[in-house]
Amino acid sequence: MAKGIIYSITTFIIGALILTLSIIIFANSQNTELRAMEINLLNTVYDLQSSLSESIAKLFTNTAGIKINVENHTVTISETIPNRQLKQYKNNITEFKDFIENDNRLVKIDNTKINNLPLKIMPYKISYERESLDSKKVQIKNNDSKNYYESISITFNITGMLGVIIPDEINSGIIPLVIIIQNLTNKITQTINIDISKENEIETENGGAIFNIDIEDGEIEIENEGENEVQVIIKLDLQDISKVSVVYPSNILIQFPEFEVYSEKNTKIV
């Protein structure tokens, strides 16, 4: 009698073990299937996100008329002020948005900031923007209480006479501001050490570049007060805090609500 009970219990335990093992294997299989689906979904989102981001960056580089170069911790932004190409860029990016959104209901591209075209220099809270696309004034705003500038250089490339650089109001400080006016043969340079948090005003006159440079509270405004279109190269040497990138805030939102997967990203230009 006792033998039978032991035999039954042993058989029951072995059976239960085998059944448990089967359930574990089955559950593991289901889990792998779920993970495979998630990997697939994330790869799809990444492919879409990166291709859209690269496309916007290419449209920007091809048509906005703004050249951006990042080398170590120096950001150089070059454009003609006023920039006549920006209207064409706006048309292109609007067409891009329409084409993508009509083709893919999961993607939304937010271009609401297009008229200010703010380029964000990351990870610094510095933005390069304008009041409107046809504005003759560009603004470089430091949206942080901390100063990140090591030095600032503004170069005007002109075709005619060089003219003069007139420092109207200067508050001396430790940040070198270098202003250069150059044509094909000649060049004038003036370096002024300024306190960027206080008001500084410099003008260029009597030549191909009639500009007003206004610096106050960490904000730099460069305004073309003349009629000529002038190529301006702004070079910002920044403190070494992290790898620098320039981001264009054209938000790309991709959503797969049925899987609760959402992705939102800005476009990295450089």
Added chain:
Amino acid sequence: MNLPHLKSHYINKKGYIFTYDIIIAVFVFIIIITASSFYSSTSNENKLANVQIKNIGSDALNILVKTEAMDKLDENGIKNELETIIPKKYDMTLEIITNTGEELSITKEIPSHVFIASGKRYLVTTNNKIVKVEYKIWQKE
């Protein structure tokens, strides 16, 4: 009546039934474990292999975009480049549509009963055409 004889007879029968019961039970469990292991291994293998096929398609298209092979939207150029990129055991088709209405197809006959992975990318050409590329990739039979 010979009761001890009957008792012994039933006890012997019980032994047989019990043994048969165990044999059947073990047999059933072996079937369950074999089936679940088989299902598990084949299912996992297929799912992960399918992810890999999609990755190969995505990578191939990415190379075409990065090397600017898509830039001229030349059907033969893209086809030749694709053949050099894609591993021999896979086949791939591309459907290309631009915002200006141009359409290109790099097609191959898609076999039945194979897993077909698909995906898409967008790109902008040097002359600012907006392009949508859809691919299908499968393992050759």
